[in-house]
Amino acid sequence: MAENKEFVKDIANIDEDFGTWYTDIVRKADLADYTDTKGCIAIKPYGFAIWENIRNYADKLFKETGVQNVYFPMLIPESLLQKEKDHVEGFAPEVAMVTEAGGEKLEERLVIRPTSETIFSMLYSKWLKSWRDLPMIYNQWCSVLRWEKETRPFLRSREFLWQEGHTIHETKEEAMERTLLMLEVYAKVVEELLAIPVIKGKKTEKEKFSGAEETYTIETLTRDGRALQSGTSHYIGQNFTKPFEVKFQNREGKEEYAYQTSWGISTRLMGALIMAHGDERGLKLAPKLAPIQVKIIPIAMHKEGVLEKAEELKERLSKEFRVELDDRKEVTPGFKFNECELKGIPLRIEIGPRDIENGKCIIVRRDTLEKKEIELTNLENEIRETLEEIQKNMYRICENRLREKTVVATTLKEFEDKINEEQRYIKAMWCGDSACEDKIKELTGAHSRCIPFEQENLRR
Amino acid sequence: MAENKEFVKDIANIDEDFGTWYTDIVRKADLADYTDTKGCIAIKPYGFAIWENIRNYADKLFKETGVQNVYFPMLIPESLLQKEKDHVEGFAPEVAMVTEAGGEKLEERLVIRPTSETIFSMLYSKWLKSWRDLPMIYNQWCSVLRWEKETRPFLRSREFLWQEGHTIHETKEEAMERTLLMLEVYAKVVEELLAIPVIKGKKTEKEKFSGAEETYTIETLTRDGRALQSGTSHYIGQNFTKPFEVKFQNREGKEEYAYQTSWGISTRLMGALIMAHGDERGLKLAPKLAPIQVKIIPIAMHKEGVLEKAEELKERLSKEFRVELDDRKEVTPGFKFNECELKGIPLRIEIGPRDIENGKCIIVRRDTLEKKEIELTNLENEIRETLEEIQKNMYRICENRLREKTVVATTLKEFEDKINEEQRYIKAMWCGDSACEDKIKELTGAHSRCIPFEQENLRR
Numbered sequence: 001m002a003e004n005k006e007f008v009k010d011i012a013n014i015d016e017d018f019g020t021w022y023t024d025i026v027r028k029a030d031l032a033d034y035t036d037t038k039g040c041i042a043i044k045p046y047g048f049a050i051w052e053n054i055r056n057y058a059d060k061l062f063k064e065t066g067v068q069n070v071y072f073p074m075l076i077p078e079s080l081l082q083k084e085k086d087h088v089e090g091f092a093p094e095v096a097m098v099t100e101a102g103g104e105k106l107e108e109r110l111v112i113r114p115t116s117e118t119i120f121s122m123l124y125s126k127w128l129k130s131w132r133d134l135p136m137i138y139n140q141w142c143s144v145l146r147w148e149k150e151t152r153p154f155l156r157s158r159e160f161l162w163q164e165g166h167t168i169h170e171t172k173e174e175a176m177e178r179t180l181l182m183l184e185v186y187a188k189v190v191e192e193l194l195a196i197p198v199i200k201g202k203k204t205e206k207e208k209f210s211g212a213e214e215t216y217t218i219e220t221l222t223r224d225g226r227a228l229q230s231g232t233s234h235y236i237g238q239n240f241t242k243p244f245e246v247k248f249q250n251r252e253g254k255e256e257y258a259y260q261t262s263w264g265i266s267t268r269l270m271g272a273l274i275m276a277h278g279d280e281r282g283l284k285l286a287p288k289l290a291p292i293q294v295k296i297i298p299i300a301m302h303k304e305g306v307l308e309k310a311e312e313l314k315e316r317l318s319k320e321f322r323v324e325l326d327d328r329k330e331v332t333p334g335f336k337f338n339e340c341e342l343k344g345i346p347l348r349i350e351i352g353p354r355d356i357e358n359g360k361c362i363i364v365r366r367d368t369l370e371k372k373e374i375e376l377t378n379l380e381n382e383i384r385e386t387l388e389e390i391q392k393n394m395y396r397i398c399e400n401r402l403r404e405k406t407v408v409a410t411t412l413k414e415f416e417d418k419i420n421e422e423q424r425y426i427k428a429m430w431c432g433d434s435a436c437e438d439k440i441k442e443l444t445g446a447h448s449r450c451i452p453f454e455q456e457n458l459r460r
Numbered sequence: 461m462a463e464n465k466e467f468v469k470d471i472a473n474i475d476e477d478f479g480t481w482y483t484d485i486v487r488k489a490d491l492a493d494y495t496d497t498k499g500c501i502a503i504k505p506y507g508f509a510i511w512e513n514i515r516n517y518a519d520k521l522f523k524e525t526g527v528q529n530v531y532f533p534m535l536i537p538e539s540l541l542q543k544e545k546d547h548v549e550g551f552a553p554e555v556a557m558v559t560e561a562g563g564e565k566l567e568e569r570l571v572i573r574p575t576s577e578t579i580f581s582m583l584y585s586k587w588l589k590s591w592r593d594l595p596m597i598y599n600q601w602c603s604v605l606r607w608e609k610e611t612r613p614f615l616r617s618r619e620f621l622w623q624e625g626h627t628i629h630e631t632k633e634e635a636m637e638r639t640l641l642m643l644e645v646y647a648k649v650v651e652e653l654l655a656i657p658v659i660k661g662k663k664t665e666k667e668k669f670s671g672a673e674e675t676y677t678i679e680t681l682t683r684d685g686r687a688l689q690s691g692t693s694h695y696i697g698q699n700f701t702k703p704f705e706v707k708f709q710n711r712e713g714k715e716e717y718a719y720q721t722s723w724g725i726s727t728r729l730m731g732a733l734i735m736a737h738g739d740e741r742g743l744k745l746a747p748k749l750a751p752i753q754v755k756i757i758p759i760a761m762h763k764e765g766v767l768e769k770a771e772e773l774k775e776r777l778s779k780e781f782r783v784e785l786d787d788r789k790e791v792t793p794g795f796k797f798n799e800c801e802l803k804g805i806p807l808r809i810e811i812g813p814r815d816i817e818n819g820k821c822i823i824v825r826r827d828t829l830e831k832k833e834i835e836l837t838n839l840e841n842e843i844r845e846t847l848e849e850i851q852k853n854m855y856r857i858c859e860n861r862l863r864e865k866t867v868v869a870t871t872l873k874e875f876e877d878k879i880n881e882e883q884r885y886i887k888a889m890w891c892g893d894s895a896c897e898d899k900i901k902e903l904t905g906a907h908s909r910c911i912p913f914e915q916e917n918l919r920r
Contacts, residue, residue: 035532035579035582037535037536040534040535041533043532045530045598048530069505070503070508071621072502073500074500074603074605075556076497093562094562096560097558098557098572099559099560100559101607102554102609103552110497112572159533
């Protein structure tokens with residue numbers, strides 16, 4: 001069909017130009033658009049519905065572990081940001097500064113939060129008195145601002161949406177437990193909802209968060225073999241609680257500084273899912289995540305009874321699935337098929353006069369593009385099973401890629417050869433010295449991603 | 461009991477100093493606290509849980525009317541804000557301005573959104589092509605910033621949380637219909653969830669939103685007889701779509717400017733509910749809204765079997781209600797009762813050894829402080845009925861107050877006398893002339909709140 005070609009032509013070739021393909025998907029699949037505020041995107045309804053599903057899924061898991069939501073100010077007095085040395089060094093270069101307000105120059109400049117360790121620590125110091133008040137396990141869903149030079153929608157926006165959890169604890173052990181627990185929760189969100197396998201591990205000294213003792217990460221892999229940091233959880237220790245005087249009377253009646261954590265996932269996950277699952281036809285959404293799981297497209301809609309049957313199906317299936325009917329008259333079914341694929345809707349149903357006569361319909365999977373004729377009487381069962389199968393299959397494909405794109409290097413020479421061959425993960429021994437890390441980066445351009453929790457013996 | 465007195469002493473007397481009582485409740489009931497960012501509050505877990513319930517309730521109603529959520533940038537280029545004359549006049553004096561970012565002075569200053577008509581209009585102008593694209597019914601939940609001189613927690617914060625809906629339509633009629641529909645939705649949220657009756661009406665020319673053709677409002681009444689604007693819905697017409705060139709090809713193939721609306725409710729509703737329902741003992745939450753509907757307080761917790769029974773009850777009741785058990789050992793039951801009342805928990809259960817022996821417990825209503833002995837076997841039914849009764853009773857009390865505090869004035873003299881007598885609503889005839897509105901304000905300090913939808917004949 002003519003439209004088919006035109007539609008696909010609209011998107012850059014995924015194998016030839018992955019970067020342009022990515023921004024094409026963001027815009028053409030109606031996820032987000034550029035705005036007059038440079039470096040800041042507008043998240044459109046379809047994109048936001050995906051983010052809302054991520055947020056709701058994660059928020060439920062958070063609350064099951066005792067997290068409580070709050071909302072703290074977005075403006076931070078400059079002096080507050082400067083209280084923790086590493087933190088200010090890391091963030092000062094990229095903050096946006098409010099210098100005037102209400103028509104007057106401010107006495108003290110205010111920073112739009114790039115992250116809120118400082119605000120949380122300031123408030124915790126007001127509220128914390130005794131060990132009985134601990135732990136405080138607070139989180140906020142908000143936007144933050146980091147003045148990046150180079151931006152890319154979802155991956156690196158100046159303003160982005162995220163959640164930031166900030167907790168304080170009585171002991172180091174408890175704080176460390178929370179740090180690792182949240183990493184597990186993040187892994188669950190990404191693996192179970194987004195259908196993307198992760199590598200869990202610890203960041204090196206060089207790559208850790210400004211102000212943290214230790215940073216833990218989940219890393220995903222893009223189709224083109226790049227690692228993407230998809231969530232981090234920091235053990236902050238007493239780095240902030242000391243300068244901010246977040247202290248309490250412990251069980252022995254002595255004064256002690258609390259132990260702190262912070263952790264975040266952001267709309268960068270939108271980028272992760274586009275780049276992990278997308279293909280030449282567009283986005284691919286995991287069924288559990290998809291705002292629309294099933295799209296019904298009537299064929300020969302002008303024929304008697306077709307639209308009625310499609311509407312009946314929509315009503316019937318809506319009891320169990322997130323369903324939409326595309327009853328637009330101004331575009332052809334072919335156009336609708338393409339759009340459905342571009343937007344990554346897991347399953348579409350095609351139903352026309354002959355199908356109706358036979359008590360059947362066609363279902364088409366987005367992941368494999370496989371078509372299947374289904375008895376209408378058995379439709380719910382088929383859809384349920386197929387959606388589950390798609391969810392598993394999408395995960396499996398990424399898992400296979402992760403396996404294929406992970407190689408072992410036992411010498412520096414081997415490391416160089418393998419990274420030059422192809423963009424991918426390389427497992428290598430590391431002495432733990434930053435100088436070696438720097439040298440590899442200099443020689444190969446490769447960054448250390450993490451020290452994985454699951455280690456195998458890499459010696460020959 | 462000693463603690464009783466101490467506890468209540470902590471809060472200002474509601475009849476003598478309503479203003480201090482209000483801020484005491486905000487802080488002592490753990491709703492919010494002041495921060496180092498002047499004029500900006502921190503919403504604490506208990507306060508945020510209430511707001512989350514408002515948000516989720518409203519968001520569900522919004523979506524049932526076809527609203528789609530989005531997220532657009534918080535920073536607005538200054539030139540964009542200046543495109544609509546009335547709007548910039550209304551908001552320019554109270555914006556916060558970003559002038560530096562990423563270590564450099566910005567070429568164009570950026571305003572932190574005080575509201576987003578300009579950003580939405582800019583984006584709509586990019587996306588709108590044909591009448592087939594209409595309507596666009598978008599909403600965002602976010603924070604906004606208005607540099608108020610005088611601030612009060614929830615009522616007038618520099619930064620506050622809200623939702624802002626912005627829609628564009630093919631016809632004036634459709635836009636007006638949406639404006640009024642959203643006002644109905646707001647009335648439903650406030651009346652059904654918060655248990656506060658509203659007066660719906662239209663704002664006068666003087667009081668309408670900067671940039672709107674017409675502003676509709678829901679007004680609630682505080683315990684001390686003040687009107688509180690609790691939600692507004694604006695018919696904006698083509699005031700923004702013309703300067704922003706938000707135009708489309710209409711059904712006749714001609715170019716036309718879209719018709720716009722905007723509408724918002726905010727965390728000011730938190731203020732409304734405190735001031736409508738609170739009493740000398742603290743906050744009172746409507747059962748549908750309350751994050752904790754039932755608090756179980758064990759009596760003589762050290763006695764065998766008491767804590768176990770309380771835990772068993774908690775588990776059993778959690779299937780149907782939002783329940784918490786207060787099993788702290790370091791405070792007395794008396795302290796817990798007071799705290800429970802201060803935090804406005806609709807129902808508390810007291811259970812001790814003798815109750816357990818008799819297969820009973822005591823339930824205490826927050827609204828009437830009435831105590832009742834209940835058979836444990838019948839507990840769910842009793843709680844369900846009592847919570848419903850509390851929801852209705854709280855509404856009824858506000859409704860009675862609204863009736864009592866609304867009087868009619870048929871002459872200016874009568875108006876002056878009645879407003880001087882007591883702070884309250886006065887229904888009066890009005891010619892519609894702004895000069896008369898100004899004169900009444902000058903003479904009496906009274907503002908026009910709205911021209912109510914439900915009018916009676918006020919002539920003698």
